[in-house]
Amino acid sequence: MNDELENTQGEEAPISEEIPSDYKCNCEKPVIPMEEWMKGHENDEELGVADCRPCALGPVLGWYRDELQANGKEGEAAQVVQAAEESDPLTVCKLLDNIKANVGEPLRERLKDFDCAAQSFKEQDALNEDA
Numbered sequence: 595m596n597d598e599l600e601n602t603q604g605e606e607a608p609i610s611e612e613i614p615s616d617y618k619c620n621c622e623k624p625v626i627p628m629e630e631w632m633k634g635h636e637n638d639e640e641l642g643v644a645d646c647r648p649c650a651l652g653p654v655l656g657w658y659r660d661e662l663q664a665n666g667k668e669g670e671a672a673q674v675v676q677a678a679e680e681s682d683p684l685t686v687c688k689l690l691d692n693i694k695a696n697v698g699e700p701l702r703e704r705l706k707d708f709d710c711a712a713q714s715f716k717e718q719d720a721l722n723e724d725a
Contacts, residue, residue, distance in 0.1 A: 625710045628654075628687035648683040650712045657708045658690060665701050667693075 632647055655678045662671035670693050677686045694705045 623710060623714060625706055625713060627691045628709055628712075629684065629691050631709070631713050632684050632687040647712075650715055651683055651686065654690070654708050654712045655686065657711075658693070658705060661701065661704055661708070662693070662697075665697075667697065667701075670697070 632651070634647070655674055659671045659674045662668075662674065673689060673693070674686075677689045681689075690705070690709075694702055694709075697705070
């Protein structure tokens, strides 16, 4: 992550009781909460999926951090950085879902677009484009 970003803990956002699982990004594909998406990683190998969900999380964290900072959510941005440095991918995804549940519109929609990008990425498709 960005070493220049001060790693301080801001005030934590209250945890939402329920994150809607039926929201859709701008492309109208169903987007699931990041925690649920990351839990699906456990089945990737047996399903023959080559994509690495924890690897795809890296760019998403940068997008979240930058978007939160741009919208004056420094505390939440610092939480993302700290979680990226100290936590496992599932815990990081729980944090992203909680942040998303507690920010207002249109920022929430922008963060869901980032989730959609991660959930839609298929490594094999990218490899085929390079060929």
